[in-house]
Amino acid sequence: MAHEKLWGGRFSEPTDKFVEEFTASIDFDKRLYHQDIRGSIAHARMLGKQGILPMAEVEKIVAGLREVLVRIEAGKFDFSVALEDIHMNIEARLTEKIGEAGKRLHTGRSRNDQVALDIRLYLRDEIVEISAYLDMLVDSLIHQAEKNLGVIMPGYTHLQTAQPILFSHHMMAYVEMFTRDKGRMEDCLRRMNVLPLGAGALAGTTFPIDREHVAELLDFPGVTRNSLDSVSDRDFALEFMAASSILMMHLSRFSEELILWSTSEFKFVELTDSFCTGSSIMPQKKNPDVPELVRGKTGRVYGNLMALLTVMKALPLAYNKDMQEDKEPLFDTIDTVKGSLKIFADMVREMRINAANMRAAAAKGFSTATDVADYLVRKGMPFRDAHEVVGKTVAYCIANNKDLPDLTLEEWQGFSDRIGEDIFDAITLEASVNARAATGGTALERVKAEIERVKAGR
Numbered sequence: 001m002a003h004e005k006l007w008g009g010r011f012s013e014p015t016d017k018f019v020e021e022f023t024a025s026i027d028f029d030k031r032l033y034h035q036d037i038r039g040s041i042a043h044a045r046m047l048g049k050q051g052i053l054p055m056a057e058v059e060k061i062v063a064g065l066r067e068v069l070v071r072i073e074a075g076k077f078d079f080s081v082a083l084e085d086i087h088m089n090i091e092a093r094l095t096e097k098i099g100e101a102g103k104r105l106h107t108g109r110s111r112n113d114q115v116a117l118d119i120r121l122y123l124r125d126e127i128v129e130i131s132a133y134l135d136m137l138v139d140s141l142i143h144q145a146e147k148n149l150g151v152i153m154p155g156y157t158h159l160q161t162a163q164p165i166l167f168s169h170h171m172m173a174y175v176e177m178f179t180r181d182k183g184r185m186e187d188c189l190r191r192m193n194v195l196p197l198g199a200g201a202l203a204g205t206t207f208p209i210d211r212e213h214v215a216e217l218l219d220f221p222g223v224t225r226n227s228l229d230s231v232s233d234r235d236f237a238l239e240f241m242a243a244s245s246i247l248m249m250h251l252s253r254f255s256e257e258l259i260l261w262s263t264s265e266f267k268f269v270e271l272t273d274s275f276c277t278g279s280s281i282m283p284q285k286k287n288p289d290v291p292e293l294v295r296g297k298t299g300r301v302y303g304n305l306m307a308l309l310t311v312m313k314a315l316p317l318a319y320n321k322d323m324q325e326d327k328e329p330l331f332d333t334i335d336t337v338k339g340s341l342k343i344f345a346d347m348v349r350e351m352r353i354n355a356a357n358m359r360a361a362a363a364k365g366f367s368t369a370t371d372v373a374d375y376l377v378r379k380g381m382p383f384r385d386a387h388e389v390v391g392k393t394v395a396y397c398i399a400n401n402k403d404l405p406d407l408t409l410e411e412w413q414g415f416s417d418r419i420g421e422d423i424f425d426a427i428t429l430e431a432s433v434n435a436r437a438a439t440g441g442t443a444l445e446r447v448k449a450e451i452e453r454v455k456a457g458r
Contacts, residue, residue, distance in 0.1 A: 024081045025324050028331060032086050035121035037069045039114065040090070042217040043197060044105055052108065052207055057101040064098040065090070086118070087111050108209050110201035112231040112319040117197040119327070121218065123240060126334045127189045133341035134182045134247075135458070138175050140349035145171040145451055150444060152429045153268065153358035154367055161365030164429045167358060169442040172450055177250040179454075184243035192236035195220040199230035202318035232318040234308065237330050241305040244337045245298075251340055252298040255291035258351070262288050266361070270352040275343070290347055294340045301336055304329035359429065366394050366404055368427040371435065375426045379418040389416050 041062050048058035068090055071077045083089045088111075095102030145168035155165035195218060198204070198211035204227045211223045224230040261268035275290045307329045311322050369390050376386035393415050397403060404427055412419040425431060437443035 021081055025085045025327065026079050026081055026083065026089060028328050029086045029115075029118075030079050030089070031331065032115075032118045032122055033072050033090065034069065035118045035125075036086050036090055036114070037065050039117045039121060039197065039218065040105060041065055042214050043109060045217060046210055046214045047104075047107060049213060050208055050210055052209070053104055057104060060098045060101045061094065061105050064094045064102060067097065068093050085111070085115075087114050108200075108205045108207040109197060110199075110231070112201050113197050113199040113227075116199070116231055116233070117195065117218075119330070120192055120194075120196065120236065123236065123330070123334075124189060124193060126338070127185050127192075127240065130334075130337055130341065131182050131185050133338060133345065134178050134185070136345040137341055137348065138178050138182075138454075138458075140345045141171045141175050141178070142451060142454065143349055144168075144351070144353070145175075145447070148353050148355065149448065151353060151355040151358055152362050152433060154362040154365065155442070161361070161367050163370055164362040164367045164432045165442040166433055166444065166447050167353065167355075168447045168451070172447060172454070174250070174254055175454055178247075181243065181247040181250060184246065185240075188236065188239045188243055191239065193220055193222075195223045196230040196233075199224065199227035202231055203227055228318045232315065232320075232323075234312055234323065234326050237326055238305070238308055238312070241301070241308060241330065241333050244333050245302050245305050247337060248294075248298040248301045248340065251344060252295045254344070255295040258291045259288050259295070267354050267357045268361070269354065271347060272350045272352070275347045275350070290343055294344065297336050297340060301333050304333045362429055363405070364403065366397065368404055368429070368432045369394055371427055371432045372404065372423070374435070375423060376416060376418055381416070381418060 044053070044058050044061045044065075047053040048055045053061075068077070071093075077089075077093070079086075079089055080092075083092050091102065091105060094105065148167050148171075151167040152164050153167045153170065154161045155163050155170070195211060195215040197214055198209050215221070215223050224233075258269060258271065260266055262271055271286075271288055271290070273286070276286045276288055308326055311325045315322055372393065373383065373386040373390045376389060377383050381389070393404070393407070393412075396411075396415075397407070405424075409419075409421060409423070412423055434443045434445075437446050439446070
């Protein structure tokens with residue numbers, strides 16, 4: 001069916017077909033159909049309340065829009081490139097069904113404030129869902145932390161063995177990260193959650209509309225305060241994509257660790273078969289494809305942020321067609337983040353922990369060297385002197401192919417006469433871990449308390 005342009009009155013020649021296809025957004029913005037219809041129903045009801053449209057026409061519009069929604073959700077709606085976008089597709093179909101009343105729906109609004117509304121409504125729904133996925137991931141991390149309380153692993157700096165820590169403490173570090181991510185999403189939602197409809201094309205409208213009533217119908221706490229900003233603002237999308245980039249960075253760091261930990265060199269964890277693949281040539285392989293792919297998708301989300309920043313960086317007020325390029329990177333970011341969080345939550349919950357290998361690794365690499373220095377400080381030695389004594393002790397161990405627990409008391413006392421028999425109790429893995437009992441430390445009782453604190457706040 002040929003469709004007449006809803007804005008065609010100004011033009012005497014038809015749009016070039018390639019231009020029509022090049023400028024159309026319906027292939028990707030059709031996912032806004034639910035929000036577009038919801039916004040249009042609220043707008044129509046406000047027009048009726050204000051006496052701008054007769055209530056009989058408003059009821060026809062609302063009924064027609066609901067019928068269009070049913071057809072779209074049933075897969076019985078033919079989207080037309082000729083009608084450019086989701087707004088004009090829905091309006092054209094509504095007018096076909098109910099006649100002249102359908103043409104009155106657009107009274108007092110523009111596609112500029114309409115699309116600004118639709119994107120906010122859509123992103124608002126998606127942020128709520130993403131926050132729920134973040135909760136699922138945090139639950140999986142807490143599950144692993146509780147299930148493996150007491151498991152000791154090496155903590156690293158520079159990817160070198162540093163000090164022994166609890167595996168649960170490591171999991172709770174990611175709980176902190178993803179909790180901050182949820183906070184950033186909630187901050188974004190708070191700033192985004194204002195109604196732009198009523199700004200018109202850029203200057204407002206001459207009709208006596210009630211924006212606050214539309215805001216109430218659509219669950220917005222307030223309305224935007226400047227019509228120019230209302231239609232040209234995409235800060236909320238940029239803020240969401242920036243928060244998503246940080247979130248994906250956290251997932252990528254976690255991915256990197258899971259990839260390392262699942263190698264034959266580490267053997268700290270095993271990802272279940274459902275989250276791995278094999279090799280077409282090497283039958284022994286079990287590849288951690290899920291964390292590898294999430295690590296790769298992080299760059300994709302970064303790219304989406306940079307794409308929209310670049311689109312927006314030189315646009316004069318108010319709306320420009322460039323801003324049509326906001327949707328594809330935004331939608332792709334939403335899909336990528338949701339998929340990554342969902343699969344990570346399931347994968348983390350199901351992964352198996354090799355406690356013996358973690359402990360064996362923690363016992364190597366002089367991981368309790370700092371505890372020896374602290375021991376000497378408690379015996380009255382200045383820390384810098386203690387640091388030097390322990391450094392010499394480690395050098396001796398390396399030269400003699402020993403680790404700190406292998407030294408005899410006589411060897412220890414060759415480095416300092418302050419060292420006594422109690423040195424052997426001070427350098428066990430458990431003693432090292434449990435000595436770090438200040439807030440935020442890795443001691444067992446402190447980690448238990450942190451788990452309970454997080455659970456109580458959920």
